[in-house]
Amino acid sequence: xxxxxxxxxxxxxxxxxxxxxxxxxxxxxxxxxxxxxxxxxxxxxxxxxxxxxxxxxxxxxxxxxxxxxxxxxxxxxxxxxxxxxxxxxxxxxxxxxxxxxxxxxxxxxxxxxxxxxxxxxxxxxxxxxxxxx
Amino acid sequence: xxxxxxxxxxxxxxxxxxxxxxxxxxxxxxxxxxxxxxxxxxxxxxxxxxxxxxxxxxxxxxxxxxxxxxxxxxxxxxxxxxxxxxxxxxxxxxxxxxxxxxxxxxxxxxxxxxxxxxxxxxxxxxxxxxxxx
Amino acid sequence: xxxxxxxxxxxxxxxxxxxxxxxxxxxxxxxxxxxxxxxxxxxxxxxxxxxxxxxxxxxxxxxxxxxxxxxxxxxxxxxxxxxxxxxxxxxxxxxxxxxxxxxxxxxxxxxxxxxxxxxxxxxxxxxxxxxxx
Amino acid sequence: xxxxxxxxxxxxxxxxxxxxxxxxxxxxxxxxxxxxxxxxxxxxxxxxxxxxxxxxxxxxxxxxxxxxxxxxxxxxxxxxxxxxxxxxxxxxxxxxxxxxxxxxxxxxxxxxxxxxxxxxxxxxxxxxxxxxx
Numbered sequence: 001x002x003x004x005x006x007x008x009x010x011x012x013x014x015x016x017x018x019x020x021x022x023x024x025x026x027x028x029x030x031x032x033x034x035x036x037x038x039x040x041x042x043x044x045x046x047x048x049x050x051x052x053x054x055x056x057x058x059x060x061x062x063x064x065x066x067x068x069x070x071x072x073x074x075x076x077x078x079x080x081x082x083x084x085x086x087x088x089x090x091x092x093x094x095x096x097x098x099x100x101x102x103x104x105x106x107x108x109x110x111x112x113x114x115x116x117x118x119x120x121x122x123x124x125x126x127x128x129x130x131x132x133x
Numbered sequence: 134x135x136x137x138x139x140x141x142x143x144x145x146x147x148x149x150x151x152x153x154x155x156x157x158x159x160x161x162x163x164x165x166x167x168x169x170x171x172x173x174x175x176x177x178x179x180x181x182x183x184x185x186x187x188x189x190x191x192x193x194x195x196x197x198x199x200x201x202x203x204x205x206x207x208x209x210x211x212x213x214x215x216x217x218x219x220x221x222x223x224x225x226x227x228x229x230x231x232x233x234x235x236x237x238x239x240x241x242x243x244x245x246x247x248x249x250x251x252x253x254x255x256x257x258x259x260x261x262x263x264x265x266x
Numbered sequence: 267x268x269x270x271x272x273x274x275x276x277x278x279x280x281x282x283x284x285x286x287x288x289x290x291x292x293x294x295x296x297x298x299x300x301x302x303x304x305x306x307x308x309x310x311x312x313x314x315x316x317x318x319x320x321x322x323x324x325x326x327x328x329x330x331x332x333x334x335x336x337x338x339x340x341x342x343x344x345x346x347x348x349x350x351x352x353x354x355x356x357x358x359x360x361x362x363x364x365x366x367x368x369x370x371x372x373x374x375x376x377x378x379x380x381x382x383x384x385x386x387x388x389x390x391x392x393x394x395x396x397x398x399x
Numbered sequence: 400x401x402x403x404x405x406x407x408x409x410x411x412x413x414x415x416x417x418x419x420x421x422x423x424x425x426x427x428x429x430x431x432x433x434x435x436x437x438x439x440x441x442x443x444x445x446x447x448x449x450x451x452x453x454x455x456x457x458x459x460x461x462x463x464x465x466x467x468x469x470x471x472x473x474x475x476x477x478x479x480x481x482x483x484x485x486x487x488x489x490x491x492x493x494x495x496x497x498x499x500x501x502x503x504x505x506x507x508x509x510x511x512x513x514x515x516x517x518x519x520x521x522x523x524x525x526x527x528x529x530x531x532x
Contacts, residue, residue: 004177032175034300035447037184040173042165044137051170063448077476080517086489087452181301182329185354210343223352251346270443303450306439308431310403317436 001102002032003109007132008039011100011111014131018124019043019115026115026124027054030100033108035062043115050114056090057097057112057125063088065107068097069122096121098129134235135165136242140265141172144233144244147264151257152176152248159248159257160187163233166241168195176248183247189223190230190245190258196221198240201230202255229254231262267368268298269375273398274305277366277377280397284390285309285381292381292390293320296366299374301328309381316380322356323363323378323391329354331373334363335388362387364395400501401431402508406531407438410499410510413530417523418442418514425514425523426453429499432507434461442514449513455489456496456511456524462487464506467496468521495520497528 008030019026025046030039037058042051060068072093074081085091095118100109113125141163152159158179163172170191175184193201205226207214218224228251233242246258274296285292291312296305303324308317326334338359340347351357361384366375379391407429418425424445429438436457441450459467471492473480484490494517499508512524 005174009174032300034181034298034302036175036181036300037173038175040170041138041142042169042171044135048167048169060448064446081493082471083474083482083484083492084452086484087455087491088448091448180330182326182354182357186350189353205348208349216349218349218352225353226349227347271440275440300447302441302447303439304441306436307404307408308435308437310401314433314435 001106001108003030003038003100005038008109010131011128012039012041015111015113015124015128016041016043018127022116022120022123024116024120024124026113026121027051028124028128029054029058029112030128031058031062031110033062035059038109046115053092053114054096054112056092057114058110059088059112060091060093061097061099061110061112062107063091065099067095068093068112069095069118094118096125098125100129101133103133134239134241136163136171136233138171141242143264144261145172145174148244148246148257148261149174149176151260155249155253155256157249157253157257159246159254160184161257161261162187162191162245163261164191164195164243166195168192171242179248186225186247187229187245189225190247191243192221192245193224193226194230194232194243194245195240196224198232200228201226201245202228202251227251229258231258233262234266236266267372267374269296269304269366271305274375276397277394278305278307281377281379281390281394282307282309284393288382288386288389290382290386290390292379292387293317294390294394295320295324295378296394297324297328297376299328301325304375312381319358319380320362320378322358323380324376325354325378326357326359327363327365327376327378328373329357331365333361334359334378335361335384360384362391364391366395367399369399400505400507402429402437402499404437407508409530410527411438411440414510414512414523414527415440415442417526421515421519421522423515423519423523425512425520426450427523427527428453428457428511429527430457430461430509432461434458437508445514452491452513453495453511455491456513457509458487458511459490459492460496460498460509460511461506462490464498466494467492468494468517493517495524497521497524499528500532502532
């Protein structure tokens, strides 16, 4: 199963609403089950550097089927996955990337958000996920 | 001046409508005046390889402020811009990328479309441009 | 639907048999429906440069859901897709890459073969496809 | 001396068996004495991000003729090889990559495994090595 464009749009719409609520400017990316970009939106004035970060967060979340922040806990100096970020043309391993599941629990894609604190990034990504699951 | 997310969404909406009319599956990318990705949508079942091509077409159109196909005429063997595609981490110089202008004629971004023949790609990109200009 | 490892192994086994029959040394790559590597084998003494070519052929075939050689016809100087090879971190557009379909005709992956003439490459890839479809 | 495709296949077969025993889904890569990919297999449902990591582990193990985890001990902040991961288009220096030796002790290639904990990754890689040495 693969996320549809309609589902991806709904995720982005919900994420944009959450960002507006928080008063932050976000880049929001959605990838499909093959980690290929499906939909993307950058809010007016959002950080340019977060275009790539949001896409990499979405890809990272699908690459390992877990929240990006979970990987970041393991990739610290001395951690078991230290410097895993050098793989796959660059991973982003701090919070803001979350896998997207369908009703049956199967992963159909992932969302990545970047543009504010990692707490805000995660909250906005979570709002996107909730719009689908 | 810079394209807004609302304008970019309108361009993509119009492009998706045109693609539906033509019965083709497209990847559609919009970049801003700085050639940075602003919005993107991949129709269900559209070619995976066209994700990157649509983004590169939009960037190429803004990089040189002209339709991508115009550059392609000059990049042929013996042409004045032979193999310019090697620059900027890869250009795409066949039709499907068009600059986007505001009412005053100033360039505020560009759109790139990929997923069918270059004629269809260009027609869908043109529909996106018309929704804004 | 996505190709399984067992199916990918069968495709490679059949391709290796065909290569043996032709007396050529091949690199054989199979990707899934998301264009991600699933299985790979390099015959003893096969060209080292063909590792990357076989993988790129398989990815190219899935990126555009057609035989790589078909794209190569359109990417020649003066052709409608001239220099498309600059996209997606490098495409290979001469023969040797073929999409893989399941019984219902849906594309579930692709195979790429490199190591001899493009005619041999294509014949060996075709043998791999036949083992599955 | 160089690993043969038959040896590489045996290593992967043994590694797959060990992975099945552990109940984990692995990506398994084997490179030759020149650090070039020789054989690869991704188990159904294994992490997509581990395709690249398994290949980089195998290459890293052959690049420096030692277990990847040994390099990781030296690449920590303050360590003598700090951030060596930036070289060679990206190294992976946590456990899961092991050189493969022939009966005489000469290195003929390496194996890299990714898809679970680093302990599991290493155990599966070790099973692959044992099938040859």
